[in-house]
Amino acid sequence: MAPLLEMRGITKRYPGVLALGGVDFTLQAGEVNCLVGENGAGKSTLIKVLSGAVKKDGGTICVGGEEAHLESPADAQHLGIGVIYQDFKLVPALSVAENILLGSEPVRGRTPIIDRKAMQEKASAALGLLGETIDTGTPVGRLSVAQQQMVEIAKALSRNVRILAMDEPTAPLTDRETESLFRVIRSLKERGVGVIYISHRLEEIFEVGDRVSVLRDGTLVHACPIREIDRRGLIRKMVGRELENEYPRAALERGKEILRIENLSSDRISNVNLTLYRGEVLGLAGLVGAGRSELARLVFGADRKRDGRIFLDGREIAPESPYQAIREGIGLLTEDRNRYGLIMQMSIRENISLANLRAMLTGPFIDRGKEEAAAKQLAEDLRIKAPGTGVIVETLSGGNRQKVVLARWLNTNARVLIFDEPTAGIDVGVKFEIYTLINRLAERGIGVIVISSDLPELLGICHRVAVMCEGRLTGVVEGAEATQEAVMTYAHKNR
DSSP, rough: OSSSSSEEEEEETTTEEEEEHHHHEEEEEOEEEEEEEEESHHHHHHHHHHTTTTTOOOEEETTOOOOOOOOOOHHHHHTEEEEESSOOOOOSSHHHHHHHHTTOBBSSSSSSSSSSSHHHHHHHHHHHTTOOOOOSBBBGGGGGGGHHHHHHHHHHTTTTSSEEESSTTTOOOOHHHHHHHHHHHHHHTTTOOEEEEOOSSHHHHHHHEEEEEETTTTEEEEEEGGGOOOOOHHHHHSSSOSSSSSOOOOOOOSEEEEEEEEEEOOHHHHOOOHHHHOOOOEEEEEESSSSSHHHHHHHHTOOOSSEEEEEEEEEOOOOHHHHHHHHTTTEOOOIIIHHHHHHHHSBBHHHHHHHGGGGGGTTEEHHHHHHHHHHHHHHHHHHHSHHHHHHHHSSSOOOHHHHHHHHHTTTTTTTTTEEETTTTTHHHHHHHHHHHHHHHHHHHTOOEEOOOOOOOHHHHHOOOEEETTTTTEEEEEEEGOOOOHHHHHHTTTOO
8 A cells, every 4th residue: 555645855944944855654554653853853844845835846746545635734634734833833813713714614505604603613622632722712822831732732623633743732732631641642543543753752652652763964864663763762862972961960069048938929920939049950840730830920921920939149139020030140931932032023132132132232222233243142052953143033943042042141141040941842862962051051050940841851960859739839859859759740740
């Protein structure tokens, strides 16, 4: 039998960049083929070519044994190809149901009038496959990131796809939501649907994958059944070298107290007390909704506190805005880098200079020479893959976007840096670079807080791990006590 999907010699060039250099990719019916590789390897570009969103420069695509000419997303949808993108393609002002059925709204008989009742029923049925009970009349813009991802998945499932590509689908999901998604994938396999699964969470690859295909620098470097490779071998294929230690940790040289939080409270946080020391990497763990990000936003002045005090280097501060927090020397790398961390239509150079524009001034004007010099040096130090600092951030891969956010804070005189999910959607090679950078910051005496849902990550790179549950700090573990069991015990303490 012919493969369900066969892509041969797929080539795509951008100015100064060969994104895909003759990639071959095959997918069988009822198979999960996991597509892995470093950020910028070409995974998302290959999926965009398949979806019709990006036109290939060379190669052929066959679906069900017949050559397919994908000139637009509509062509792909007509052939039963669905894609769940890493960057949401939702309309915030429209309801959940309107987003799920967008472009395929049911109508009343032969009229052009949308059947609202049928639309609600179809949307609810699609969400039901995922075990979700989100109100289908709610505007998508009011949903959490995790809920929006479930809407994206339901949107793809509602279209009776033959081929479904998922680009980092579990990045914002809870463990329960992830397991629901895996159940749906197994159900799709039983129906003969072919699934292309992209993830940097390697444990997921081994759980749901049948085959794995590895891209590096726009070319296919390895493909095999998942049972023929182990985690270490897969990492070696992805990064092109042996990675001895996934989680490097800086030697702890704890200095003086740099940040102290006393009885900090808000509508979501209750009486949190916590101390951070110079040279320390402090982890912040907890289940989704535990209040980790809310605590970070209070310290950063993005949310108003109801009570409590914040001390920086022994001096009480009360930042009422991110601007004031930045002036005090506090930086926050937000969880949603695309929405809150970057201005997507601006260049690398402009994004890097945003938090320290005063240093870029000559008189009342921005000195583009200073700005370019600073951005170029940071781009080189962090190995941002782009032809130049004038490249628009929206065109970068997820890992390179995160490096731009990192570069911005390195361009300031921050004394405390809070990283909220710093490696979400980032490949293992770039993760290692970020861990190494965090260690360097700690060694320079900067206080670092890392918020992460990846427990092995927190336990691997942090000197202590503070745990939150339902807005409260329930425990702090360190040294030999820092185990997954200890963290999870505190994460459920209030329940």
